[in-house]
Amino acid sequence: MASDEVRTTVIVITWRGRAHIDACLAALSAQSRPHRTLVVDNASDDGTAPLLAAHPDVEVLRLPRNVGYAGGLAAALPEVATPFVAWLNDDAAPAPDWLEVVEGNLSRTPTAAAATSVLLTPDGEVQSTGVRLTADGHGADATGTGAVFGFCGGAALLRTEVLREVGGVPAEFFCYYEDTDTAWRLRLAGFDVVRTEATSTHLHGASTRPGSALFHRWNEGNRLLTLLRCAPAGVAVRELARFAAITVLLPWRKLPHPPPNLRAALRLRVLVKVALLLPAALRARWRIGRAARVSRREVWAAWAGR
Structure with a gap:
């Protein structure tokens, strides 16, 4: 397919992801929509680098130190020239039509600047359909079928220029809440977050330990x-x-x-x-x-x- 059909850069952030990033990259290779894959390697020291080198269709931005998920996204954003940018965890494996579904939903909803995915556990249980805002200001996983306040950063699609206009990604967060903060800023700027049925299997916590x-x-x-x-x-x-x-x-x-x-x-x-x-x-x-x-x-x- 011609390069001008590529509308999305998928950013995958990894740190010591050797054990699971192959599944993520294989799932991206099987996507029904053309795209650019940019892996940000947060100074992995577990053999991730030679594994990535074995994927000639993947571009790699290797950072000199671990700046976390938020820092990796912020470092990659200047390298994005496509209309859409996807955030994807290295322990997520999207379904073959994932990009087609989120791109389609965002393209036909001009009021929206981000599209969510349905994250599933390896057993097929719904882990997240987006982010809800609690009464005390926590960003928590939504699991229902209704509208969502924000997107879960494990697998989401955003309009690149709008993301830049609202301030990009807060690199100082390192990890967690970069998605909730971004959703806040998108809504304050007058944009919506659209909930989609695009699915991705997510190991959850492969790089960090929730509850630690x-x-x-x-x-x-x-x-x-x-x-x-x-x-x-x-x-x-x-x-x-x-x-x-x-x-x-x-x-x-x-x-x-x-x-x-x-x-x-x-x-x-x-x-x-x-x-x-x-x-x-x-x-x-x-x-x-x-x-x-x-x-x-x-x-x-x-x-x-x-």
Whole structure:
């Protein structure tokens, strides 16, 4: 097929993905739509590099250090010249018609800037149909059939120029919440996120361990940063104050076996991270608000708690 038919660059972020990235690349090779595949290798030291070299149809951007999923996406975005850009985890294996379905849905929905996928477990159970916004500002997996607030970054398609216009990808997040933050900014800019039936099998947590202390540090810190950047001021201040208050009270609760997210030391590290990144977050908040076509209150009222 002619090169001008290629409308999507699929960005695959990998770090020590040797055990599972072959399945991802094989699934991309079987797609019914032509596309460009760009793998961002986050300085893998497990033999991923020679494995990627064995795929001549795959372009590789090898980074000198691990900058995480968000950092890898941010590094790759300047290399994208196609109208659409796909985000794909290296432990995801999309169905052969995945790209055809998400491209079709996004192409015929001019008000939308992103299209979700249905992520399935290896057993075929629905893991995610997108992201919902909870009443306290968490971005959580949606699993129903209704409209979604945002897309899950494990397998999604976005309009490249719109992504750039709303500020790209927050590289400082490292991983987690880069999708929720981006969905917030797209909606503030007046765009929709369209839910599709495109499917992808997802191992989930092949590179990180959900529920681990490190997971909770990234997750909790990036949730607060997303709220500071995108949410109504009252919501952002309330949730930051609540997080700090719970942290202060934890030593007196004497929980016998607290989960990582209820350990005072971990939460203090989250607060330190947020404090260090607060000036940048507030500058981003100003830029996001200045460009917004929909108010933060409107987006929150429409989606929080649904």
